[in-house]
Amino acid sequence: MPAVAAVAVGVLMMGALAPPTAFAAAGPDTVQQGLNALVRTDGLPAALASVKDREGHTRTYTAGVGDLATGAKVPDDGQVRIGSNTKTFTAVVVLQLVGEGKIRLDAPVDTYLPGLVRGEGIDGRRITVRQLLQHTSGLPNYTDYDLQLRHYEPRELLDIALRHKAHFAPGTKWEYSNTNYVLAGLIVQKVTGRPVAEEMDRRIIQRIGLRHTYFPAPGDASVREPHPKGYTQDSATAPLRDVTEMDPSWAWAAGQLISTNSDLNRFFTALLAGRLLPAAQLDQMRTTVPAEGTFGPGARYGLGLVSMPLSCGGVSWGHGGSIPGYETRGGVTDDGRAANVAVTLQPIDEAAMEHVGKVVDTALCR
Template identity: 60%
Template sequence: MSTTRTRRRALLGTAVAAVIALGAAAPAAAAEPAETADPVQESLDALVGKELPGAWASVLDADGESRDYVAGVGDRKTGAEPPVNGYGRIGSATKTYVATVVLQLVGEGKVDLDAPIEDYLPKLVRGKGIDGRKITVRQLLQHTSGLPNYTGFITDYFEIRHTYMDPRQVLDLALSHKASFAPGTKWEYSNTNYILLGLLVQKVTGRPIGEQVTDRIIKPLGLKDTYWPGIGEQGIRSPHPEGYAYRKPGAPLVEFTEMDPSWGWAAGQMIATPSDVNRFYRALLDGKLLKPAQLAEMRRTVKDESIPFGWQFGLGLVKIKLSCGGHAWGHGGDIDGYETRDAATDDGRAATVMVNALPSTEAGAVKVNQALDTALCRS
């Protein structure tokens, strides 16, 4: 049975915080013993501020206990903190759900990992140096296809904030540019890969990708706080913190909660709470969604020095090295207004950290990653 405890932001004086950080200890007779600080709460408190207004997180222990945390501001107008276990846009974490559906179809004998995408979407993938007859399903899943990343060609997300974009529209945007490299020769992250995988699922099943994710993952796991927004659905279910974005580097944050996420589609459209994300990754690693052979394929990683933070990409799943030794598996996601970092370990731990703005500096990005590491290593 799972219980939930909420860890609200602790107010520590600067001097006290410094003592804790340095690991110093006062003489036993000098004062009453201080309450033990929570490392996860401290890590969230440390990352919020001008760049990242608010953070909320959920940690699932190996024994099944779930703990929720909040820090900072969830609504800059009212000053309210983020709601406990509030909804957030999970961006590219959507890719793990889509990859899971693709691998389920592999397990059902309906898709071949090493078949060219041409077999399923004939004559669709064509462009300068681009040929669907030479790009396999596996290469799409692991970002070794060489397909250009369509999001790199969207110059202003504020302009398309309320614009519906069809999957074929964003695919055409990508295919109007030349290939980044020959398939299978390098690694490069490209959202275009998952637009094609969404189209693949729809072609094979005859049903919408959002419906397939819902029927194959969300409903069987009872993830009541996870959903694929419908066409035209621009808001986020309550409770949720407001999202914020920068129009350009160095500009002030502005509210960016409502938006049409269709441009993300199978590469990044989903919405969920941190605790539901934890439950998904825990179930995935526990073998509740994939057969052993397909889960093993998912965990086969590409090693490439260009991948940030020392991560290793599998098939819609990322291997993340932990400071406490070993590794975890997750994905994470960035979308205007929200960032998610998530992972689960083979021994049953899981954690998800969300913030209500994208980091504008490398230091900010590192702090969010460190908060996830703390949640998995020190909670």
């Protein structure tokens, strides 16, 4: 997720939760080497990773420092703001409701939010729920415009987007827009009569035991559990600023969740294993269109789910997230491998961003 315009917008250690033989016998650990390089070469304050092999053995890694002011170490599997990984949670809730017959993917947005979505070239009678989840609606992205350091209600975020004209006719192109997932969250709330945060918690977080994942309550600018501090930088030569504590309401159903690398691996593994969606809805989620412009070469976007080609063949499934202070990348494979990496600065340098993704590829392919 793009940074909010108003916001930015070595100590090395490694730990193992359950050291598997396969990892121990691998020689020099390429994942640890990758994290070290993110800190030493790319200049990121900290990097964290969690990797699960086919047998379910998990290992966590850290590099760098968790607090630049004190030099404190990076908490093992510490909590981070996961940004747009939240979109997959939102999409899962919508698709569960589809499976329950409460939402139709190809129904117009107006079916659930009558008269709400109107603007220059924008008409909620012509945009479907599927197009929201797949980023083919043409809706302007509200985070492309100035946001202030304050609390936002979801309708305010939508209003910011609707002040601008449509980018294209619904269904004719693909373009990433956080506005799509604000609307998806509003549809969930209209259909269920409950806050989207409660639906995520009940339907996903509690269901599969994500003990370190939560949707911050209104006004909660903190990160509850041990965490590395997150930083932002206005330019490559500017000093780093601590932005760990902030009101994340501007991200809402598009990016407000806090989690850990291990919880994200657990979530995406459960999703791909069919534990969160009926087969029909999971198939729809995995039906993709090209999304290289945002996610890189070979990337494709389904319904809140991204497929990325692996250097060793096949693809991984995940999403990734970018929010002031933190960048997360990860993926799971159909045979049960999982890896997620978090860094504590949104990389300004495109090469650094690519290096984060490369660590994920290395972890899944070794």
